[in-house]
Amino acid sequence: MSEPALVVERLSKTYANGFTALEDVSLTIETGEIFALLGPNGAGKTTLISTVCGLSQASEGNAKIFGIDTVAQYKQARTLVGLVPQELTTDAFETVWNTVSFSRALFGLPPNPAHIENILKRLTLWEKRNSPLMALSGGMKRRVMIAKALSHEPKILFLDEPSAGVDVSLRRDMWTMVSDLKQQGVTIILTTHYIEEAEELADRVGIINGGKILLVNTKRELMEQLGQKHLVVTLANPIATLPESLSAIGATLNNAGDQVQLSYETKDTGRLGELMEMLAQTQLKVADIQTEQSSLEDIFLSIVGESA
Ligand SMILES: Nc1ncnc2c1ncn2[C@@H]1O[C@H](COP(=O)(O)OP(=O)(O)O)[C@@H](O)[C@H]1O
Ligand SMILES: [Mg+2]
Known part of the structure; x- marks a missing residue:
């Protein structure tokens, strides 16, 4: 068995206002799987992803990405991670091509135009490569967020509510892209409150509510057992x-x-x-x-x- 892509150990997160959004979360994600974290709004999905990706500090516990501690070895861990956040944050005046290329450069990687071209084509963004982001539709902006997250060839991709506010055609494209990435060996963790999405994509499903993981199981077993x-x-x-x-x-x-x-x-x-x-x-x-x-x-x- 290869090393797990992600090991989360007894992670808790209490925000500055005293609210505990994660309580004693432990989770192991195997390399190459698609894992869906399913939970209603406010369950703690974004908090978990932000903490694991090092954007938010854990109150207790730790997370390791391919064995690399996400706090002690933050920089090293970060290069392995692609994160598509729930909220769109995109530089309005920059072009698609530059946005995605700069994103790669931020990781200290040498330019790789062929890789950027490949991503943009796969995400149906190639025609728009010279457009400023402000000229793009919401769906296109979300594709740019995905392209940015893939710019540095991450080994593990976090998609936080990739389908929220997205039209049916983009959702389908995104599902296809996620399956393609899995074929290429990328581990994928997505959060969703659309059960349909987990049913379509996931190998395993984790159910989170009130900051606690209630269960983790293969999608098949979950449906068979329950x-x-x-x-x-x-x-x-x-x-x-x-x-x-x-x-x-x-x-x-x-x-x-x-x-x-x-x-x-x-x-x-x-x-x-x-x-x-x-x-x-x-x-x-x-x-x-x-x-x-x-x-x-x-x-x-x-x-x-x-x-x-
Ligand atoms: N910065 C913050 N300060 C205090 N509470 C927060 C903060 N961010 C999120 N929360 C609370 O933590 C809980 C989990 O939020 P979140 O992780 O965004 O849930 P989800 O992504 O599952 O919808 C919610 O009750 C939310 O209101
Ligand atoms: Mg969220």
Whole structure:
């Protein structure tokens, strides 16, 4: 196993006004993964990213990027990191090309026009390279922020709410770009309160609320372990009452008498078979079967709801 891209150990952050925005956060991000930090507004996502990237000071705990301490070896750690902040901060009069090139120079790296050209093309900014930022749309400005973050070829990229206030087409482009970067070996940590985004992109998901990490799991396991399945069997001929054998396993009949329904936890894989067996014994004729899987959104809401 290679060294983790990021190790956060018992990180806490209390702001000057006494508000504790992060409480004892520990997290390990493996090299090459896409990790989505999911949480409602005010959960502490931006605070966590700012602290890990060294923009904000931790009150307790530490973070290491590829084994490099983000405080003691700040400069070295910073060269490995690309950060796309939640708020757009862009120099209005400068051109796209210069903004992105200067950003690379700030890291003390020699110019690499081919690299800058490549980034701008991938982000559909090439045509706009000579435009001043003030002439760009909000979506284009966000692309510039991403280009800046990639200018020094970081090994780990933090995207703080990349989809906030972004139109559908940019969101799609951004998702494609994130997948491409993963292919190139870049580790990606994104924060989002759009569950859809985590569902689409993430290998693993961490749920944060009230400054605490509530759980971390692979997206798949999260959906399997915590998800619910809802099964609807449509009968060829309506019935007046559900046979005893079916109600005994928790199935119910709809009012019209033509649908047998069963809800169960996704991990109870035996339940479907059980129902089918019982149905076969009743000799009821089945016209159709449908299953519904609860979404990551349902799961997220139930977890965050419980913690509130
Ligand atoms: N500079 C600050 N001083 C005091 N409280 C802050 C400061 N920045 C953020 N907070 C508070 O910390 C909490 C977490 O904020 P933030 O990390 O921005 O959450 P998120 O990014 O998940 O929406 C919020 O309650 C916010 O009001
Ligand atoms: Mg935020």
